[in-house]
Amino acid sequence: xxxxxxxxxxxxxxxxxxxxxxxxxxxxxxxxxxxxxxxxxxxxxxxxxxxxxxxxxxxxxxxxxxxxxxxxxxxxxxxxxxxxxxxxxxxxxxxxxxxxxxxxxxxxxxxxxxxxx
Numbered sequence: 752x753x754x755x756x757x758x759x760x761x762x763x764x765x766x767x768x769x770x771x772x773x774x775x776x777x778x779x780x781x782x783x784x785x786x787x788x789x790x791x792x793x794x795x796x797x798x799x800x801x802x803x804x805x806x807x808x809x810x811x812x813x814x815x816x817x818x819x820x821x822x823x824x825x826x827x828x829x830x831x832x833x834x835x836x837x838x839x840x841x842x843x844x845x846x847x848x849x850x851x852x853x854x855x856x857x858x859x860x861x862x863x864x865x866x867x868x
Contacts, residue, residue: 757802762852766800776826780819783827783857792860793831797823802852806840809853824857833859839867 757763764770765782772784775795786794799816803809810817821838828836836859841848 760802760852761850762796762798762854763802766798775830776823778819778823780816781823783823786856790856791858791863793827793833793836793857795827795831795857797827797855797857799853804851804853805842805848806853806855807842820853820855824855827857828859831859835859835863837863837867 761770765772765784774782774784776783780800781797782800783795783797786796797820799809799820801813801816803812824838836857839856839858840853
């Protein structure tokens with residue numbers, strides 16, 4: 752929900768280890784895990800460990816952490832040996848955001864169409 756607090760946040764619970772996830776990478780500031788409803792052969796979510804409701808809020812509050820998320824998205828693509836891939840940040844319910852904790856979708860391993868959606 753748009754009003755989701757850190758205490759109610761699914762992704763915060765994954766960071767804390769209270770909800771299981773298939774974690775593929777973890778750094779001091781980020782966690783990357785496989786999407787439970789993959790839309791491509793590679794579909795990994797990269798999240799900051801700190802709770803920000805969306806990419807815009809993260810970028811405004813902590814640009815260095817936003818850079819960490821993007822750096823880890825590249826690391827995921829490198830580990831999956833993706834020559835090309837898409838990074839998607841949905842911001843707001845109208846754009847398809849369903850968990851209100853910043854997350855980058857790393858999608859690859861198949862052709863991508865434009866425009867998406």
